[in-house]
Amino acid sequence: MPHNIAILGSTGSIGTQTLDVISRFPERFKATVLAAGSNVEQLIEQAVKFRPSLAIIADESKYARLREALSPLGIETAAGSAALADAMERPDFDTVVTATVGYSGLLPTVRAIRAGKQIALANKETLVVAGELVTRLLRESPVRVIPVDSEHSAIYQCLVGEDPATVEKLIITASGGPFRSFSKEQIESVTPSQALRHPRWNMGAKITIDSATMLNKAFEIIEARWLFDVTPDRIEAVVHPQSIVHSMVEFIDGAVKAQLGIPDMRLPIRYALGDASRLPSSERPLSLTDYAQLTFEKPDPEKFPCLKLAPYALNRGGNAACIINAANEVAVRAFLDEKISFPEIYGTIMRTLDAIPFIQSPTLDDYVETHSAAITFAEQLTGCKIPLR
């Protein structure tokens, strides 16, 4: 019997690579639910090929087209974010790949955990926004989360067979993004098209901009804190421009374990779908002699101030990271639409943090309200509205 899988964000970078992995192991995996944001034509194409039981489009204005195309094939259809979250309770799948972008991952993931589904977690924002609450839910349930984010997959792999009490430090590698070698002055005037040109990874637009500001690395430190229950003072980011060492774990005896591979997300996707087991690769293997050198350097928070937001958010706790995430979602859109400059992404986050009330122990409803208030504030500040908020 194949593993039945729901893919949230099937039309995105991680979603399409997940379908690629599924198509290579048809006896092992079946895509049972496909969900997308607004790209209805691509979702229809995927549904025609993979024949899920259900296809969902978050953008309700696209529903008529989805239903018209898929009903004749006997594929159920639904629309809206509430339908997407409700679908997490269906009995016809056991694993959810959370590959939507931003805050949209939180509520479906919470519902999936409550319904006892295994989580292949690509949507790091779920743990950034509400890491404490999600971790509490996981502690009370048998659900296992296997990370898809390459750094966290690497750490997960390094920890197999190890006693968690012997972990000294997590070392998260960062490519450094397209502006690693730019001066502070040069960074001030970079354009969206420059920021969208990531040197190593081909990813969705939002995470590519987050990599350019290095907020992605701050988010990954927060993600690691919750996934591996390691205090923030024992999580370090190291810039490694070749992106071959995907991350490392240092143990109390001084040993450091690393996971290496070519930069290709299909490895961590395969590992997560296969319940942390090794399935054969179809990509070219890593040949270390192709690389004259593997280098490591300290990140520079003066050039990339967003890096400071990880210790800030983790020390402050509460809804601070939720505010940061929401402000960033708007700021990234505003930068791409050329309404604000690159350094103003950080400025927008800081001003939103000042404006939105701090809550020390937020409930799920508090997170929902914080997100909404922070989005509204940042939209007014930047003059830019985001779709599907």
Ligand code: NDP
């Ligand atoms: P993309 O922008 O490429 O894809 C996002 C997907 O989510 C699309 O299918 C999009 O649908 C869908 N979507 C967007 N908004 C909503 C919404 N409100 N409701 C439902 N679906 C929605 O992103 P990526 O694949 O790059 O990233 C996905 C997640 O994985 C992010 O959290 C990212 O941080 C993480 N990640 C990505 C990596 C990568 O290599 N890409 C690496 C590590 C982590 P549509 O296009 O139809 O509108």
Ligand code: MG
């Ligand atoms: Mg990553």
